[in-house]
Structures are given as C-alpha cells and as structure tokens.
Amino acid sequence: MSIAHHRRKQPELVRQQLLEVAARLSLEQGAAGVTLDAVSQAAGVSKGGLLHHFPNKMALLNGLFDDLTEKLDRTIELEMRSDPVAHGRFTRAYLSCVFAMTDEADAQGWQVLTIALLSEPQLRERWRLWVTDHADEFVGTDSSPGCLLARFAADGLWLADILKSHDIDQPTRQAMRAQMLALSLQ
Amino acid sequence: MSIAHHRRKQPELVRQQLLEVAARLSLEQGAAGVTLDAVSQAAGVSKGGLLHHFPNKMALLNGLFDDLTEKLDRTIELEMRSDPVAHGRFTRAYLSCVFAMTDEADAQGWQVLTIALLSEPQLRERWRLWVTDHADEFVGTDSSPGCLLARFAADGLWLADILKSHDIDQPTRQAMRAQMLALSLQ
DNA sequence: TATAAGATACCGTCTGGACGGTTTGTCAAG
DNA sequence: CTTGACAAACCGTCCAGACGGTATCTTATA
Numbered sequence: 001m002s003i004a005h006h007r008r009k010q011p012e013l014v015r016q017q018l019l020e021v022a023a024r025l026s027l028e029q030g031a032a033g034v035t036l037d038a039v040s041q042a043a044g045v046s047k048g049g050l051l052h053h054f055p056n057k058m059a060l061l062n063g064l065f066d067d068l069t070e071k072l073d074r075t076i077e078l079e080m081r082s083d084p085v086a087h088g089r090f091t092r093a094y095l096s097c098v099f100a101m102t103d104e105a106d107a108q109g110w111q112v113l114t115i116a117l118l119s120e121p122q123l124r125e126r127w128r129l130w131v132t133d134h135a136d137e138f139v140g141t142d143s144s145p146g147c148l149l150a151r152f153a154a155d156g157l158w159l160a161d162i163l164k165s166h167d168i169d170q171p172t173r174q175a176m177r178a179q180m181l182a183l184s185l186q
Numbered sequence: 187m188s189i190a191h192h193r194r195k196q197p198e199l200v201r202q203q204l205l206e207v208a209a210r211l212s213l214e215q216g217a218a219g220v221t222l223d224a225v226s227q228a229a230g231v232s233k234g235g236l237l238h239h240f241p242n243k244m245a246l247l248n249g250l251f252d253d254l255t256e257k258l259d260r261t262i263e264l265e266m267r268s269d270p271v272a273h274g275r276f277t278r279a280y281l282s283c284v285f286a287m288t289d290e291a292d293a294q295g296w297q298v299l300t301i302a303l304l305s306e307p308q309l310r311e312r313w314r315l316w317v318t319d320h321a322d323e324f325v326g327t328d329s330s331p332g333c334l335l336a337r338f339a340a341d342g343l344w345l346a347d348i349l350k351s352h353d354i355d356q357p358t359r360q361a362m363r364a365q366m367l368a369l370s371l372q
Numbered sequence: 373t374a375t376a377a378g379a380t381a382c383c384g385t386c387t388g389g390a391c392g393g394t395t396t397g398t399c400a401a402g
Numbered sequence: 403c404t405t406g407a408c409a410a411a412c413c414g415t416c417c418a419g420a421c422g423g424t425a426t427c428t429t430a431t432a
Contacts, residue, residue, distance in 0.1 A: 011381060031305045036418060046383045047419085053381090057418065115304045117349070119217040124349055131352065145361040148354070152342030152362075153335050159345060160338065163303070163310055166317065168334070175331040176338075179369075197407065221391060232409045233393090239407090243392065 015053050017043045019064050031115045061116055088184030090138040091147040095180055098154040102161045111162050146186030153180055201239050203229045205250050217301045247302055254299055274370035276324040277333040281366055284340040288347045297348050332372030339366055
C-alpha cells in the first residue's frame with residue numbers, strides 16, 4: 001500500500017539506476033561502500049527490489065561489468081573502423097578509449113570496476129578473459145612489443161588517474177599520447 | 187596453558203609472520219579475505235595476539251605499507267647509485283624494481299598492497315604521497331614525458347602481472363624493457 | 373473488447389553469520 | 403613481581419540474503 005507500489009513501473013530504468021548508483025557509491029566511499037542497503041536506498045528502491053533485479057551482490061557487479069565492457073567493445077569497434085592502418089589498430093582504439101575515459105567524466109564506472117576487479121577474484125578472471133580474447137583476436141596486428149608497451153602505458157596512466165597519484169598537465173599528456181601512437185606503429 | 191604460551195617468545199618473528207600471512211591471504215582470496223580472524227589463524231596466533239601487535243586492522247595494513255615502501259626505497263637508492271647517467275636515473279631504478287618484482291616471487295607483498303591500496307582510501311592517499319614525494323625529489327631528472335611514460339608502462343605491466351591478464355614470453359618482456367630504458371633517456 | 377489469470381516488479385521485515393574490536397585471564401621472562 | 407606476549411571468550415554492528423507479501427502489467431480467452 002506504499003507509494004512506491006503505485007508509481008509507474010519502469011524496470012529497465014530502475015535497473016540502470018541501480019548500476020549507476022553502485023558505480024557512484026564505490027567512487028565516493030570506496031568499494032566497501034557498495035552494500036546492498038546503500039545501493040538500494042540511494043537508488044530509491046528497497047533492498048528487496050534490488051535483489052529482484054540482481055539475485056545477489058555478485059550479479060550486481062557482473063551487471064556492471066557487462067554494461068561497461070559492452071560499451072567499451074562498441075567504442076573500440078567504432079574507433080577501429082576509422083583507422084586505415086592495420087598494424088596496431090586495436091591498440092590505437094584502446095588508447096582512444098583510455099584517453100577519453102581519463103579526460104572526461106565517464107571514467108566513474110570504469111574506476112569502480114578497476115577497484116572491484118582487483119578485490120574480487122571472480123571479476124579479475126572475467127577481465128583476464130576479456131584481455132586474452134582481444135589479444136587473440138588481434139594477434140596478427142597488435143602483438144608486437146611496441147603495441148603491448150603502448151597498451152601497458154595506457155593502463156598505467158589510467159591507474160594513475162584513479163589513484164590521482166600524478167598531476168599531469170595537458171601538454172605532457174598529449175606528448176605521451178603521441179609517443180604511444182608511435183609505439184603502436186612499431 | 188596453550189602451546190603458544192610455552193613456546194619461546196619471539197615477538198618480532200610473529201610480527202613478520204603476521205604481515206607475511208596478510209599478504210598471502212589477500213593474494214589467494216582477494217582483499218576481502220584479509221580478516222583479523224583469518225590472518226591470526228593462518229599465522230598460528232590468536233586474534234588477541236594479532237591485536238597485540240597491531241592495535242587495529244588499519245595498523246596492520248599500514249605496517250605492510252611501511253615494510254614494503256622501506257624495502258622499495260632501499261632498492262631504488264641502491265639501484266640509483268650504480269647508474270652514471272643523471273637523466274632518468276630514478277625512472278630506471280623504478281623500472282628495475284618493477285621488473286625484479288614481476289620476475290621473482292617477492293611480488294606477493296606488493297600485489298596485496300595494490301589491491302588494498304585501491305579499496306582503502308587511506309592507503310591510496312599514502313601511495314599518492316609516496317609518488318608525489320619522489321616526483322618532486324627527482325623533478326630535475328625524471329619529469330620528461332619519456333620518463334613518465336616509461337614509469338606508466340611499468341605500472342601497466344605490473345598491473346597485468348597481478349591480474350595475470352597477459353602471458354608475456356621472456357623475449358617480448360626484454361624487448362619492452364629495452365624500450366622503456368630508451369624512453370627514460372628521452 | 374472485457375476480463376480473468378498469471379507473470380512481473382516491487383516492498384518491508386527478519387535472521388544468521390561474519391567481522392572488528394574489547395576485556396579479562398594466563399603464562400613466562402627478566 | 404612486574405611487564406610483555408599472548409589466549410579465549412565475548413560484544414555490538416553491519417551486511418547479504420531469505421521470505422512473504424502487494425501492486426501493476428501482460429496475455430489469452432471468451
């Protein structure tokens with residue numbers, strides 16, 4: 001007989017809201033802040049409601065993972081289409097994504113995921129699979145030491161952004177980006 | 187009347203044991219596996235015993251951090267002494283440490299720290315301080331984009347080792363190391 | 373097209389267990 | 403005989419998940 005029962009049902013929106021809130025919470029309060037109570041409350045849903053959409057906490061994190069890797073895959077594919085050079089094409093697309101994420105505000109979701117990834121063995125494994133799958137797929141064009149190095153550097157930059165351990169000015173950032181692009185052609 | 191009461195008292199050894207176990211546990215079961223109960227039990231000490239050495243959990247993690255950064259600082263300083271070239275000297279020392287850690291078995295401690303670092307805001311801040319302190323100290327020799335890039339790449343490689351997301355053969359590894367060294371001279 | 377009959381989308385409470393930390397007690401060494 | 407190094411029992415809190423319910427949506431059938 002509560003209000004929430006009477007409001008219009010919009011499952012997909014609620015689901016999206018839950019994922020979004022989960023990402024935001026872990027950003028603001030660390031991974032420990034992602035509790036079912038906190039997430040559901042911040043999303044304006046009861047805990048029961050949350051557990052209806054995601055049967056357990058792991059499913060919530062997996063949902064986050066799915067969402068973000070799907071988006072990443074789409075962006076990478078798009079980026080690769082507009083790259084005429086075959087060698088290092090995937091690497092350059094990856095670079096674009098990382099720089100886009102560190103520059104803009106969309107980083108949130110990925111930042112939470114990185115943290116959750118490292119603490120949760122199950123998600124670590126899923127990420128490992130993502131990486132090896134893509135490495136295998138583009139083994140012909142993106143397996144040179146230069147390409148590997150470029151991707152590693154991107155990961156390092158990304159990590160630094162998460163930890164806010166460096167304060168890199170824009171010119172330096174661009175210089176590094178140019179270097180990474182050069183590496184991807186080696 | 188228990189065994190531990192009768193065994194020779196060796197507080198420093200127990201302390202070291204506790205730190206070691208904490209590192210191992212987080213490796214095997216993720217950061218969530220590092221509970222006071224689990225650590226103390228695996229170290230063959232009661233929880234009271236653990237809390238005697240470290241008044242709370244944060245103190246345990248801080249102890250780990252201190253231990254490892256001290257060792258890192260010592261290694262870096264040693265490495266820097268034997269480097270005749272000023273430019274990028276710190277970066278190359280950093281590279282040596284990372285490669286040594288990823289090659290050998292000593293990585294464990296740092297791996298746990300990375301994970302704990304990301305989840306624990308307090309440790310994240312301490313790491314940030316470590317990085318900025320060293321960046322400031324060597325701003326004259328190690329602040330070029332090339333040096334930064336080299337260090338980022340090392341971080342990325344290190345992260346990959348933690349996540350075991352890549353399986354890099356030794357030749358590729360050495361090739362990348364050579365590239366990073368070249369970058370440190372730019 | 374109206375409506376009965378599910379199916380789906382929630383709500384709110386409860387519980388069992390884990391976990392960080394405290395307290396009190398015990399033993400051994402100096 | 404004091405102090406440091408532990409043990410063991412205990413406490414309060416927090417949290418994941420179960421459960422039983424209720425309201426809305428959909429679909430099939432008459």
